Amino acid sequence: MPVLVMKFGGTSVATLDRIKRAAKRVGVEVAKGYDVIVIVSAMSGKTNELVGWVNETSPLFDAREYDAVVSSGENVTAGLMSLTLQEMDVPARSWQGWQVPLKTTSAHASARIEEIPTDNINAKFAEGMRVAVVAGFQGISPEGRITTLGRGGSDTTAVAFAAAFDAERCDIYTDVDGVYTTDPRISSKARKLDKIAFEEMLELASLGAKVLQTRSVELAMRYKVKLRVLSSFEEQSDDAGTLVCDEEEIMESNVVAGVAYSRDEAKMTLLSVADRPGIAAAIFGPLSEAGVNVDMIVQNISEDGRTDMTFSCPTDQVKRAEKAMEDAQASGEINYQQLVADTDVAKVSVVGIGMRSHAGVAAKMFDALSSEGINIKVITTSEIKISVLIDRKYMELAVQALHDAFELEKAA
């Protein structure tokens, strides 16, 4: 039988009623003749609560124990979803990551999927089970420890299963009815897109549009998974939601496809660093070893052999970054006067494959921000995106101004 993957995010399984509603939708696909793999997230808010408990107990926590704690939310919803389906007389059972087993690297809290053997689940399908309910977000390391795939990781579980089982489609059910030109919670002018190219979705996701986890888009692109985002709250037709697809499948695209933002950025500045060949390696080596994901980097002009080095990283990694720099200072690897952390910043980005062939996007972006009196602190660009770091208090204003400037309310 053809296989379908259906993923339900936190809000879609937030209560027993919503689990029932999701289960009914699964029942519809089973009735159509699909064997279904359901990937569930934890109930909404649960993972945040678990992360909070870990941080309160141990600020520089052992990531193996972090994973042991934060993976537990999905176990609850997997069992409840399976029970709900059984109550509807749909043959179902739950699977935790290690039972599949979904094998990952040992990079705790941000593990990557290495392999998903299909034999266990296929054997059950062959025996008449119609739905495998799999706890998203979690797997098992070569050392036999529970791992998690990073926040939002159930999306990646879903796409990886779709690839492994050669599913007809991977449907991501969430609390919005598709991918929009920007977060519809920030701008009422945001428009739903019928289709979006993998490359654009990849950039939007990595720049903060959390509707899909970045890694899930990468996997879908690599394994040619038919990926769809749709709402679990509305009745759905077969062409509902947004299809994430190859660029060639989109007839006409806008220069800018969307605007993304990220609140969780911090701007770190090392003041008066002794400048010498190899200084960047001496700074960013220890940061990387400490697990700090550095995004933007700016080195100022050097004066009298000393310079300022600015970089951005996620706010929840500021403590790790500070410790890594203090340690490097103590061991003599680097020499700086002060490390200043500015956690009141946000990153706002415009993304579009049309930028490859259109000039002037950056100028228009900077102009729109300056018209609102918004100061740009750091800029980075790539072939299909431009990102700026600004004061967080202007974030929503910036998103709206850019949405207007690129006339995204006319997008479809």
Ligand code: ADP
């Ligand atoms: P789930 O719990 O289902 O995984 P998430 O909260 O992770 O849902 O992702 C859905 C949310 O992503 C939406 O509620 C919306 O606020 C946010 N979002 C950000 N950018 C976009 C965008 N461009 N299009 C749609 N949703 C977006």
Ligand code: ASP
């Ligand atoms: N529950 C996890 C999180 O909130 C994974 C997910 O929902 O995708 O990050």
Ligand code: MG
């Ligand atoms: Mg999500």
